[in-house]
Amino acid sequence: MxxxxxxxxxxxxxxxxxxxxxxxxxxxxxxxxxxxxxxxxxxxxxxxxxxxxxxxxxxxxxxxxxxxxxxxxxxxxxxxxxxxxxxxxxxxxxxxxxxxxxxxxxxxxxxxxxxxxxxxxxxxxxxxxxxxxxxxxxxxxxxxxxxxxxxxxxxxxxxxxxxxxxxxxxxxxxxxxxxxxxxxxxxxxxxxxxxxxxxxxxxxxxxxxxxxxxxxxxxxxxxxxxxxxxxxxxxxxxxxxxxxxxxxxxxxxxxxxxxxxxxxxxxxxxxxxxxxxxxxxxxxxxxxxxxxxxxxxxxxxxxxxxxxxxxLLAHQFTAWDVFLGYQLPDPPNALRLLTVWRFDVLLGVAAVVLALGYVIGYVRLRRRGDAWPPGRLVAWMVGCAALLLATSSGVRAYGSAMFSVHMAEHMALNMFIPVFLVLGAPITLALRTLPVAGAGRPPGPRERLLWLVHSPVSRFLSHPATAFVLFVGSLYTVYFTPVFDTLVRYHWGHEFMTLHFLITGYLFFWGIIGIDPGPKRLPFIGRLGLLFAVMPFHAFFGIATMTMTSVLGGTFYRYLHVPWVASLNDDQHLGGAIAWGSSELPVIVVVIALVYQWARQDRRTATRTDRHADAHYDDDLDAYNAMLRELAKNRR
The missing domain is CATH 1.20.1630.10 (Formate dehydrogenase/DMSO reductase domain)
Incomplete structure (x- = not known):
């Protein structure tokens, strides 16, 4: 004090x-x-x-x-x-x-x-x-x-x-x-x-x-x-x-x-x-x-x-300085996308901190003698590693200058990384790791996390309808309005897009394959239908981008004038093809995870029913006998 x-x-x-x-x-x-x-x-x-x-x-x-x-x-x-x-x-x-x-x-x-x-x-x-x-x-x-x-x-x-x-x-x-x-x-x-x-x-x-x-x-x-x-x-x-x-x-x-x-x-x-x-x-x-x-x-x-x-007073500015802040050496290839690093001191650090925090929670559980599925640890680490690559490697460096690479970055942030982060179940890990506030003590981080997860705001954002609208609507709102022309010009715009697409993707897949406590989820068949309902919208977006004659973010890309991009329209059409074709792999991962969870739930239900029957309980027979007793009582 x-x-x-x-x-x-x-x-x-x-x-x-x-x-x-x-x-x-x-x-x-x-x-x-x-x-x-x-x-x-x-x-x-x-x-x-x-x-x-x-x-x-x-x-x-x-x-x-x-x-x-x-x-x-x-x-x-x-x-x-x-x-x-x-x-x-x-x-x-x-x-x-x-x-x-x-x-x-x-x-x-x-x-x-x-x-x-x-x-x-x-x-x-x-x-x-x-x-x-x-x-x-x-x-x-x-x-x-x-x-x-x-x-x-x-x-x-x-x-x-x-x-x-x-x-x-x-x-x-x-x-x-x-x-x-x-x-x-x-x-x-x-x-x-x-x-x-x-x-x-x-x-x-x-x-x-x-x-x-x-x-x-x-x-x-x-x-x-x-x-x-x-x-x-x-x-x-x-x-x-x-x-x-x-x-x-x-x-x-x-x-x-x-x-x-x-x-x-x-x-x-x-x-x-x-x-x-x-x-x-x-x-x-x-x-x-x-x-x-x-x-x-x-x-x-x-x-x-x-x-x-x-x-800024002492520097002689070039177009690279004004629009990117750095100069790209050569056209992108697989090697340069992996080796041309511009470490993001915001999101790159966030990816590292999230990975370390998860590992610390995992180690604490193991030392306490509690089990934690290794698959969740692997999924979280894959998600964090992919986030680091998407925000700090050549994917971001070239993605800030070329629409085609940007679209690959977008698909990773919106459909690939959130899937693995959701499967990591970070909220469940935090709830099992953080201590419970004792009697007479003020609520601690665990209690506040529970308040936030079960708050009306969280329930609204994670509702399947809301998550669907955010996931699909933001795609068209960002790219098919002047919003993208503004965001692509500034580095803070790229940071905003990264966070936005990551969060909307997380909310959407949380409602489909989420393990953490949160929204009231649809039945498994409903979740599968919701997943497939998204696919036509992404396909239409990709096709529309491939066939447009106007250039998205054209003013910025023309001023930057990357020497190896001969045609901005061709680069945009390539980006549309990436958006159309790359959505299939994350969907396959989600379907596999959903079917596994569905089968696991069925096995649990069957096991519970068998135990109930072994204990000489039969709900249908009990209900039938109760009905007969009620009828006999009324006849008297």
């Missing part, structure tokens, strides 16, 4: 005071630096007021978003809801914190849309608004469009927090809040220039970890938890802080090493690192001081975000 509050002020006043001091410091920096950060890139200076407004707005919105995300994480890992799922009084205090800051996040994001566009255009924001050029300025500003996305997400979070007090919905709100936290970082320095695939993945993890660390620290300072829950919060803070430091170092290497501490960007980066360390070290003893240090880290990162990274 926190040893003492600093002085006699309340934690809230210290938080507000720290924010105002840092805000004044950022304003002072903006005034002192003047037009320096604009002239370094050759951009026009929009004026002092607009320049200051950009820095103030970025810091305020980023801090509000971080506290909202951290508060939601705080609630998810510490709340003790009642039987209806409603939050307890201690968690409600943190809910109020997020509920009050979400509108601040929303209003600031809305105000930042014209401010960011004006900074990009190099004119005062008042002139931009009155002159009617806001639309064209936003079209030229990725950060400006990023603020639109943030405003939309902040609206969802604001309404959601106002509308519910149930634990499960707070867990769901983590998703839009996470999107709002990373929307600006992926649109800034990390999404530009050489190696921006590495930088984009790294900044997603860094921004989320920094937000969780700061938000947890502020929530713990304003609503101190009990001693046991405090230890849980400190563990989460340490993990988030360690991740932020590691990924922050990766971003420093990718973006700031060209100038080091000689630039404002580098000096603010060093200040952010020191503040992160201070929040980790001091936060264990003083929650308030740790929270202020976290806010300082957010302020330093905000100052970095509104200026161009040194590496």
């Amino acid at each position: 926190e040893a003492t509050h600093t002085g006699t002020r309340s934690p809230g006043r210290w938080m507000l005071g720290g924010y105002l001091v840092l805000l004044a410091a950022l304003v002072g920096y903006a005034v002192a630096s003047g037009d320096r950060r604009f002239t370094a890139t050759g951009d026009s200076y929009p004026g002092l007021a607009t320049s200051v407004a950009e820095l103030i707005g970025y810091f305020t919105a980023t801090l509000a978003a971080a506290i909202c995300l951290g508060a939601l994480v705080f609630i998810v890992i510490t709340a003790e809801p009642d039987e209806r799922g409603v939050l307890d009084p201690a968690s409600f205090r943190v809910h109020l914190l997020a509920e009050r800051l979400a509108p601040v996040w929303l209003v600031t994001a809305l105000a930042m849309i014209p401010v960011q566009a004006a900074n990009a255009a190099g004119i005062p924001v008042t002139r931009l608004i009155t002159g009617g050029g806001l639309g064209s300025a936003l079209g030229a500003s990725e950060m400006g469009r990023g603020w639109i996305a943030v405003a939309v997400v902040a609206t969802v979070v604001t309404v959601g927090l106002r509308a519910t007090l149930r634990w499960s919905w707070h867990a769901v709100l983590l998703i839009p809040t996470f999107i709002g936290v990373i929307a600006l970082p992926v649109s800034g320095n990390a999404g530009q220039g050489p190696d921006h695939d590495y930088a984009t993945s790294a900044v997603i993890v860094f921004a989320a970890a920094l937000a969780v660390l700061t938000g947890l620290a502020v929530s713990a300072a304003l609503a101190p938890p009990t001693a046991e829950l405090r230890r849980r919060i400190l563990l989460a803070q340490r993990v988030a802080g360690a991740v932020a430091l590691v990924y922050g170092a990766v971003l420093w290497f990718l973006l700031a090493t060209a100038a080091g501490l000689a630039s404002d960007y580098g000096r603010f980066g060093a200040l952010a690192a020191v503040a992160l360390l201070a929040s980790l070290v001091i936060g264990a003893r003083s929650a308030v001081t740790g929270a202020v240090a976290g806010v300082l880290a957010v302020a330093a990162v905000s100052a970095m975000a509104v200026q161009t990274a040194p590496r």
Whole structure:
């Protein structure tokens, strides 16, 4: 628990005071630096007021978003809801914190849309608004469009927090809040220039970890938890802080090493690192001081975000740098698809962590003397290995540049990998491995996992009809609308597609061959029918892609102009053929697994019936005798 509050002020006043001091410091920096950060890139200076407004707005919105995300994480890992799922009084205090800051996040994001566009255009924001050029300025500003996305997400979070007090919905709100936290970082320095695939993945993890660390620290300072829950919060803070430091170092290497501490960007980066360390070290003893240090880290990162990274200033850009972040050596072949690696520091690391976590759970069960089918272990490891290959090998490297390879990647993520992950039964393994919370103790990870699995949201998403619509509908929505033209242009778009297709595939196959507890499943014959119902939709998609004359993502592929792709139409037709033909192998695997589960269920039923008969029970005979007794009774 926190040893003492600093002085006699309340934690809230210290938080507000720290924010105002840092805000004044950022304003002072903006005034002192003047037009320096604009002239370094050759951009026009929009004026002092607009320049200051950009820095103030970025810091305020980023801090509000971080506290909202951290508060939601705080609630998810510490709340003790009642039987209806409603939050307890201690968690409600943190809910109020997020509920009050979400509108601040929303209003600031809305105000930042014209401010960011004006900074990009190099004119005062008042002139931009009155002159009617806001639309064209936003079209030229990725950060400006990023603020639109943030405003939309902040609206969802604001309404959601106002509308519910149930634990499960707070867990769901983590998703839009996470999107709002990373929307600006992926649109800034990390999404530009050489190696921006590495930088984009790294900044997603860094921004989320920094937000969780700061938000947890502020929530713990304003609503101190009990001693046991405090230890849980400190563990989460340490993990988030360690991740932020590691990924922050990766971003420093990718973006700031060209100038080091000689630039404002580098000096603010060093200040952010020191503040992160201070929040980790001091936060264990003083929650308030740790929270202020976290806010300082957010302020330093905000100052970095509104200026161009040194590496981008010193680099001569090529089309490869702009659109991919790297140059491909030669046309793809089997060897290059396996050896040209661009390790994904987000999804590649996730695949490794998932594999290690599963192995740890398996080893614990075995040491405890419990059995676990080796086939499930093999299936999970195959799924994780395939995920690593699909996101970090030449499949991703070439898939980001060629539609045909991208379609092979898509089919692996949507139909191959989810099958093996589902057969691994990770939820069942976690439930058997995680300890049960003792009497009188707050619910632990096992109990929270059960709440989530049996929540109304999980029941809705895993319902066969919902999973079917998501699995089939997203295929056509992504590729046959302008959505694909946007997603294929950016590395964050490829990461989004990977997660989306992986999750929708997992939900669909969970309802067909899933072993884990969850949705109420159809009878086996119904599951087989649902599986075969999908096949015509995939076949039609493949045929449509093979026969189209327009090019999906044509603008991006034409600008990139891969030298060995002579015809974009031919490459797209090859991708359609891959989509059509490669769906058969996963279906065969699913049918084999489904038939095996069906036969196993029949054997269990037969065994149970035989045991019942051996015990001299006959349900039909008992029912018949009961009917005769009832008739005899009525005749009397």
